[in-house]
Amino acid sequence: MSAGGPAALRGEGLTRTFRSAAGDVHACVDIDLEARPGELVVVTGPSGAGKTTLLNILGTLERPDAGRVWVGETEVTALDEDALAEVRRRDLGFVFQSFGLIPVLSAAENVELPLRIARTDPRERDRRVADALRQVGLADHAGQRPGELSGGQQQRVGIARAIVAEPRVLIADEPTAQLDSRTATAVMDLIVDLVHTRGIAAVIATHDPILRARADRVAELHDGRLLAAEGRLRRDRRR
Numbered sequence: 068m069s070a071g072g073p074a075a076l077r078g079e080g081l082t083r084t085f086r087s088a089a090g091d092v093h094a095c096v097d098i099d100l101e102a103r104p105g106e107l108v109v110v111t112g113p114s115g116a117g118k119t120t121l122l123n124i125l126g127t128l129e130r131p132d133a134g135r136v137w138v139g140e141t142e143v144t145a146l147d148e149d150a151l152a153e154v155r156r157r158d159l160g161f162v163f164q165s166f167g168l169i170p171v172l173s174a175a176e177n178v179e180l181p182l183r184i185a186r187t188d189p190r191e192r193d194r195r196v197a198d199a200l201r202q203v204g205l206a207d208h209a210g211q212r213p214g215e216l217s218g219g220q221q222q223r224v225g226i227a228r229a230i231v232a233e234p235r236v237l238i239a240d241e242p243t244a245q246l247d248s249r250t251a252t253a254v255m256d257l258i259v260d261l262v263h264t265r266g267i268a269a270v271i272a273t274h275d276p277i278l279r280a281r282a283d284r285v286a287e288l289h290d291g292r293l294l295a296a297e298g299r300l301r302r303d304r305r306r
Contacts, residue, residue, distance in 0.1 A: 112288035160229030219250035
């Protein structure tokens with residue numbers, strides 16, 4: 068599916084400053100960024116550039132000091148915490164560097180957590196979990212716990228959990244940082260395929276040059292400032 072249409076995720080004028088005894092840290096300074104359905108936006112920059120803070124703000128996990136965020140047509144920065152929680156459940160999927168799986172639960176049970184929270188009908192829940200695990204290539208590992216899976220398999224479970232509720236936006240912070248190069252490439256291929264086939268808008272922070280090369284657009288941060296947002300919506304690249 069080609070990228071296009073109205074932005075699924077959009078931030079305008081995003082600013083966040085942390086105050087400490089050593090002085091102010093400007094994590095984000097007046098940043099504008101958007102992602103459209105079927106578009107992979109990669110956020111790069113050195114450690115401390117503000118990548119994680121930007122993703123947290125876009126993902127509604129942190130409020131900016133100034134600026135606004137929209138998920139679809141909803142300005143989420145204007146919502147209270149209960150409404151924000153609903154937006155996260157309905158529209159956002161998260162993939163974490165540390166996998167974020169619950170050790171005592173099986174792969175399938177970890178994946179179904181968002182659907183249990185949303186009180187999805189059990190039969191529909193089972194269907195979606197099986198489909199998500201199939202898409203990430205783990206249909207035969209549904210009953211295994213995280214400790215019985217490799218790092219790459221655990222991250223695939225994390226991706227399945229992120230997409231099982233069929234979100235419009237996927238946010239991932241360094242999703243391949245703990246993986247070897249071969250496994251990281253396989254996980255990147257999976258993310259790119261899901262973004263383009265499902266029409267998900269994705270914003271991913273990474274140092275990985277291979278994932279950067281696969282992006283539709285690259286946003287480069289330094290000292291909390293957006294220096295560049297290179298690339299275009301590559302509508303014709305998969306034709």
